[in-house]
Amino acid sequence: MDLLIVGSGFYGLTIAERAAAAGRKVTVIDRRHHIGGNAYSADEPETGIEVHQYGAHLFHTSNPTVWEYVNRFTDFTSYVHRVYTTHKGVVFPLPINLGTINQFFQAAYTPDQARALVHELAGEFDAKDAANLEEKGIALIGRPLYEAFIRDYTAKQWQTDPKDLPAEVISRLPVRYTYDNRYFNDTWEGLPVDGYTAWIERMADHPNIEVKLSTDYFDESQPLNKKATVGQVPIVYTGPVDRYFDYAEGELSWRTLDFEQEVLPIGDFQGTSVMNYADADVPYTRIHEFKHFHPERADRYPTDKTVVVREYSRFATREDEPYYPVNTADDRSGLLAYRELAKGESDVYFGGRLGTYQYLDMHMAIGSALSMWNNQLA
């Protein structure tokens, strides 16, 4: 073995694929029973509808190197992501745009009129003096839009009143003064034509790559553990950085999600792939209806059944899946301390979402793995 990779998410698999193509023998271990990390998807058995097992994943990028690279393993559909939100029983388009504003104020403002209105409403606070997230939100888009679309949704995401959250949790709240409600601004977007798992499996399909699943790097009863491998072989580690150092500098905090999946005996539940729930009286943040991610599969998917997944958000404990870094001041100083420790580990390369304590979209994870390969490992 020339290289050991801990974690078979997009970061680990990109390094594995590049190393294998360069003639290196690579072993990838993952503690889960499947490859692909959080991008893993599986067909729901009763309906055959593809469900992203760790939350909906939409691929988008403006990076031509990444786009060219991912197209070696999969084609992409022409899916364009759009998000809607229900507030007080009425559905509005997101991100907040001219359609949202005109529907909310029951008006027909032009772009300039809407801009002037939001500017006037936002005058209640100055963003740079905002003492908490609520004041910052009002300073950015004005109280009416903040209270309707941001306040209660944010409280559900963080299980904390926005008055008690730091202002820096949001840097900006995008408002578009057109009717464009495409969610992403990127050059390319789409979903893998035959699913995430087929894409991921193609990346790992090389005689130089061996994959060992249900194998935890910290389990000393299996031979490829930390004690037995550090210093023996170069290691790319994409698990949680605090776990690697046995939490010596404290635990970094994460938010996690709980998913409640249901097969419903109807053809179409909500007419779209994702519906947010902006208000406090609905306990979940959003509902995904997975058949809508693949309208081109209409002839394969049942017309009398659908799969919906309700999503709830909360702070993670050590036992939960870490999803989004919380990034408090304590987390930031802990991360700096872990980075110092990481520098002292010879031939261990920390990467990916968990290894760098950073939210990374798929294209960012792939792009940064390509850079690590080219600059440090090739």
Ligand code: FAD
């Ligand atoms: P991961 O995919 O998390 O892979 C890390 C792997 O390491 C895991 O498989 C884990 O089991 C393994 N591991 C950890 N510890 C150990 C250990 N001790 N021993 C062995 N293996 C271990 N990106 C987008 O572009 N679009 C989206 O719409 C999108 N939606 C997302 C929604 C959610 C809820 C989340 C959490 C992420 C989303 N992402 C999205 C981000 C995408 O999942 C990441 O880019 C991707 O997960 C990063 O890949 P990674 O390899 O760094 O991490």
